[in-house]
Amino acid sequence: MPSGHSPPVVVLGAGWAGLTAALTLARAGHRVHLIEAAKTAGGRARSLSLDGTELDNGQHVLVGACRETLAQMRALGVDTDTGFHALPFGLRMFAPGQADEQPAFHLEPRSPRLPALAAALYRALSQTDLRDRLRALLGAAAMLHRPLRDDLPVQDWLLARHQPPALIHALWDPLCLAVMNTPTRHASARIFQHVLRLALNHGPQAARLLIPARPLGALFPEPALQELRARGARIDLGRRVTALEQRPDDPVAPFRIHSRASDPLPARGLILATTPAAAARLLPASGPWLPTKQALQAMGARSICTVYLRYPTPPGEIGPLQGLLDQHGQWLIPRHLADAPHWLAVVISAADDQQPLTAQARWRTVARSLAATFPQLGTPEAGHTVCERRATVDARPGLDCQRPSPHTPWRGCILAGDYLTRALPSTLEAAVQSGLESAHLFLEDHP
Numbered sequence: 001m002p003s004g005h006s007p008p009v010v011v012l013g014a015g016w017a018g019l020t021a022a023l024t025l026a027r028a029g030h031r032v033h034l035i036e037a038a039k040t041a042g043g044r045a046r047s048l049s050l051d052g053t054e055l056d057n058g059q060h061v062l063v064g065a066c067r068e069t070l071a072q073m074r075a076l077g078v079d080t081d082t083g084f085h086a087l088p089f090g091l092r093m094f095a096p097g098q099a100d101e102q103p104a105f106h107l108e109p110r111s112p113r114l115p116a117l118a119a120a121l122y123r124a125l126s127q128t129d130l131r132d133r134l135r136a137l138l139g140a141a142a143m144l145h146r147p148l149r150d151d152l153p154v155q156d157w158l159l160a161r162h163q164p165p166a167l168i169h170a171l172w173d174p175l176c177l178a179v180m181n182t183p184t185r186h187a188s189a190r191i192f193q194h195v196l197r198l199a200l201n202h203g204p205q206a207a208r209l210l211i212p213a214r215p216l217g218a219l220f221p222e223p224a225l226q227e228l229r230a231r232g233a234r235i236d237l238g239r240r241v242t243a244l245e246q247r248p249d250d251p252v253a254p255f256r257i258h259s260r261a262s263d264p265l266p267a268r269g270l271i272l273a274t275t276p277a278a279a280a281r282l283l284p285a286s287g288p289w290l291p292t293k294q295a296l297q298a299m300g301a302r303s304i305c306t307v308y309l310r311y312p313t314p315p316g317e318i319g320p321l322q323g324l325l326d327q328h329g330q331w332l333i334p335r336h337l338a339d340a341p342h343w344l345a346v347v348i349s350a351a352d353d354q355q356p357l358t359a360q361a362r363w364r365t366v367a368r369s370l371a372a373t374f375p376q377l378g379t380p381e382a383g384h385t386v387c388e389r390r391a392t393v394d395a396r397p398g399l400d401c402q403r404p405s406p407h408t409p410w411r412g413c414i415l416a417g418d419y420l421t422r423a424l425p426s427t428l429e430a431a432v433q434s435g436l437e438s439a440h441l442f443l444e445d446h447p
């Protein structure tokens, strides 16, 4: 354990990975200095204020299988039972202009166990002839059964498993986009299958869909900062790090952290919990760094836009999570669950694949298509579009072999972030798992 006066371990980036790493190190007795470029913590999962209402930079949904994320929240005293609205696994997909306001497709199994899933799928395929229906059922069962050895695009995997085009369109395309933020024709089947197996092979708790019932900041970033402060950590929000330097001749403080705001800060250790693009900009390009740098630069990114619509009266009669088929956006989530009763959120995954629109044109387009699907909503009085250009990594086939290692050529400098966690897409769970791993790697060398 370090003395009270030794230089701190710097954690760079206060996203969920950096916050998890900082908490783990502080709980192990290390002096921590958390540095974040933005004025708020949370990174790609943070609260923001729109028209005076606290919302999030993007609508997030978890599943019960996000065990480390939920455990981290509980360790901070967050009640995850009231912090989330839990739904049993199931989907209701709505298409525009359905006169009877019934879902165009729904899969609502009595439980996420295989027989109940098969029965629900059998019912959902009622329009398909019996032979194709049975082939699709057997194919879907095989998809969950054994882990794939070789990776391939999700679309090829679905076709090889006899999934009919109508089922791909109504179920697999939206599910894959929701999980991977990458369309089926480009997404890694191994990663998709891993997530399906985590959620669907471990009972009803793991398969639950968890919709935040509070703004994201209250679920993790704010309580995490509170505990870090209570443990004496230094927190620097609004400070952008411009360069990193190694001083191999200084055994006590082998790193210097440069920013415009102050003289270089000495550090005993460094957890670099930024996005891959930011890490690539900060790290050297020479000799031993080349493989890390190339791996970081090779991580493609995909965007997500979230449209928020505010209605003059709280929109009633809308379920907590509605799928949208053939519309500008895939999921509709009323924000009354998170204390904003006048607001609806619409998630537009892989937004780079859609026609480019200005922020205003985008929310107006979404509002029009929602009104065609849910006429009871009427016209919103205001709207906003929040786009995150680099929301997630591009979860393409072979991604797991291309991820960099968290170890770097500088001993004591460790990478963290959602993009490092094998077999998972960019998610809060991947970020938290990586934050834990980076802290444990540091602690192995600096107990």
Ligand SMILES: Cc1cc2nc3c(=O)[nH]c(=O)nc-3n(C[C@H](O)[C@H](O)[C@H](O)COP(=O)(O)OP(=O)(O)OC[C@H]3O[C@@H](n4cnc5c(N)ncnc54)[C@H](O)[C@@H]3O)c2cc1C
Pocket: 012, 013, 014, 015, 016, 017, 018, 035, 036, 037, 038, 042, 043, 044, 045, 057, 058, 059, 060, 061, 062, 239, 240, 241, 242, 273, 274, 275, 278, 304, 305, 306, 388, 390, 391, 392, 416, 417, 418, 419, 426, 427, 428, 429, 430, 431
């Ligand atoms: C719109 C949207 C919707 C999403 N939906 C879901 C979902 O439903 N479920 C789910 O599980 N996941 C979802 N995700 C993904 C999830 O938010 C991310 O996987 C996760 O937040 C990544 O955390 P991280 O700590 O790895 O990285 P980040 O959150 O990106 O944190 C990196 C931090 O480093 C800081 N930084 C970068 N450079 C510097 C510098 N030079 N100096 C100082 N600080 C720096 C950044 O400001 C940032 O705060 C969504 C993401 C978005 C954007």
